[in-house]
Amino acid sequence: MLAETPTVSIVIPSYNRSELLLEAIASVVGQTYPHWELIIVDDGSTDGTADAVARLSDQRIKVIRQPHTGHIGIIRNEGIRQSTGSWVAFLDSDDIWVPEKLDLQLAELEKGKQRWIYGGFELMDEKRNSIPFKWGLFRPLSGDIAEAVICMDTGVSISSVLIQRELLEEVGMFNVDPTLLYRGDLELIMRIAVAADAAVVPCTVVKIREHRGRITSSLNNPDERTALAYEIFMKSEPPERYRRQALRKQAFYLSEASVRFMRSGQFRQAAKNLRRALLGGDDLRHWLSAVKRGLLRPVSRTAIPNNTSQEILKGNKS
Numbered sequence: 001m002l003a004e005t006p007t008v009s010i011v012i013p014s015y016n017r018s019e020l021l022l023e024a025i026a027s028v029v030g031q032t033y034p035h036w037e038l039i040i041v042d043d044g045s046t047d048g049t050a051d052a053v054a055r056l057s058d059q060r061i062k063v064i065r066q067p068h069t070g071h072i073g074i075i076r077n078e079g080i081r082q083s084t085g086s087w088v089a090f091l092d093s094d095d096i097w098v099p100e101k102l103d104l105q106l107a108e109l110e111k112g113k114q115r116w117i118y119g120g121f122e123l124m125d126e127k128r129n130s131i132p133f134k135w136g137l138f139r140p141l142s143g144d145i146a147e148a149v150i151c152m153d154t155g156v157s158i159s160s161v162l163i164q165r166e167l168l169e170e171v172g173m174f175n176v177d178p179t180l181l182y183r184g185d186l187e188l189i190m191r192i193a194v195a196a197d198a199a200v201v202p203c204t205v206v207k208i209r210e211h212r213g214r215i216t217s218s219l220n221n222p223d224e225r226t227a228l229a230y231e232i233f234m235k236s237e238p239p240e241r242y243r244r245q246a247l248r249k250q251a252f253y254l255s256e257a258s259v260r261f262m263r264s265g266q267f268r269q270a271a272k273n274l275r276r277a278l279l280g281g282d283d284l285r286h287w288l289s290a291v292k293r294g295l296l297r298p299v300s301r302t303a304i305p306n307n308t309s310q311e312i313l314k315g316n317k318s
Contacts, residue, residue: 002110008036008102008162009085013075014093015043015068018052020209021093028091029058033102036060039079044068073174073184080165080173088163090185094209095159096128101205105162108199114142115164115196119205121157131210140202146193150233150245156193158185159206163192171195175232182222183229190233194242221260224273227253244281251280255290262294270294 010028014021021040028038038061042049053063064082069075080088087106091097105117120138125131139154148154171191174184230250234243254277261270277287 002106005035006087006106007085008033008087008089008106009080009083009165010036010038010089010091011076011079011083012038012040012091012093013043013072013079014040014045014049015070016045016047016049017093018045018047018049021049022052024091024093024096025053025056025061027096027099030099031097031102032100033106036102037062037083037085039064039083041066041075041079041082043070043075071176071178071181073176073180077173077176080168083165086165088165088168090158090161091206092159092208096207096209097159098205098207101160102162104201104203104205105199108201109162112199114199115167116192117162117199117201118156119160119201120203121155121160121206121208122204123210124207125210128207128209130207140200141198142200143197144193145198146190146242147245149193150190150242151249156189157206157208158189159208161189167192167196172236177232179228180232182225186226187229187233190229190242190246191236191238194238221257223253223260224257227257227273248281251277251282252286254280255282255287259290259294262291263297 012021012024012028025038025040028036038058040049040053040061040063042063042065044065044067050063050065053061062082064078066075066078076090089102101119105119109117120140123131123133137152137155138157139148141148141154145154149156171188174188180187227250230246230253234246234250237243238246254273258270258273258277261267261273274287274291277290
């Protein structure tokens with residue numbers, strides 16, 4: 001399956017994270033597998049990122065500077081276009097790889113004909129101490145894992161993934177829909193899993209840093225962002241059974257998003273989400289649980305309109 005000593009292109013998107021970025025780069029430089037190139041896409045940083053990387057004087061590291069876009073799909077796609085390897089890997093600028101990451105995954109790919117591979121991940125704090133997961137579930141599944149990915153029966157961290165370049169091009173790389181500013185990695189992995197069987201290494205290959213500057217930690221309503229990723233995935237016209245699974249999962253996250261909207265007094269948006277969730281096939285018990293959780297813990301009781309319950313149940317069409 002693998003060409004002899006394949007070159008792996010590693011893409012790191014970064015914006016104003018020069019200190020953390022240098023740690024991520026060090027984890028690439030420290031790989032036991034030496035045949036790689038590192039493409040850092042600097043999305044208009046103002047903290048001296050490009051200069052900090054230039055001082056490393058490593059010919060395998062290339063920095064691409066571009067005006068700030070804030071769209072990680074666009075940033076990653078630019079890194080892919082500027083790379084030359086037959087295999088592509090991704091690493092977020094606040095995460096770090098274990099030294100054997102590439103060696104372990106390439107060795108596993110040698111055993112079969114899979115075109116992509118992922119691995120285990122851990123969560124760490126700002127001082128690199130391991131901490132419990134707040135989200136995600138990694139299960140080392142291989143083969144046809146599309147259903148498991150869509151239903152989130154296993155979690156795939158984009159920083160753990162190694163993908164054949166041709167497969168990336170076949171599925172269209174990252175989606176650049178202007179509304180998909182976050183969770184574009186989930187949307188891509190769903191398309192990848194539908195298109196090709198996966199290989200996996202069961203051990204940890206990446207450590208994900210939990211910190212105040214992490215994008216997913218700063219989202220006001222992450223469940224709404226996840227629901228949007230499913231909506232955009234369905235536009236790729238997956239096989240019907242996967243579309244139905246994605247629709248139900250989107251419905252689940254729409255219900256969860258409605259809880260946050262209700263608690264912040266945004267009842268019109270909550271009503272819209274709950275109506276879509278019900279039509280999308282969310283489990284009725286989960287749907288009712290979301291309504292109950294949202295109504296029992298509002299941020300401001302004065303923000304609750306008198307017709308809240310009726311509005312939620314009939315849906316808001318405005």
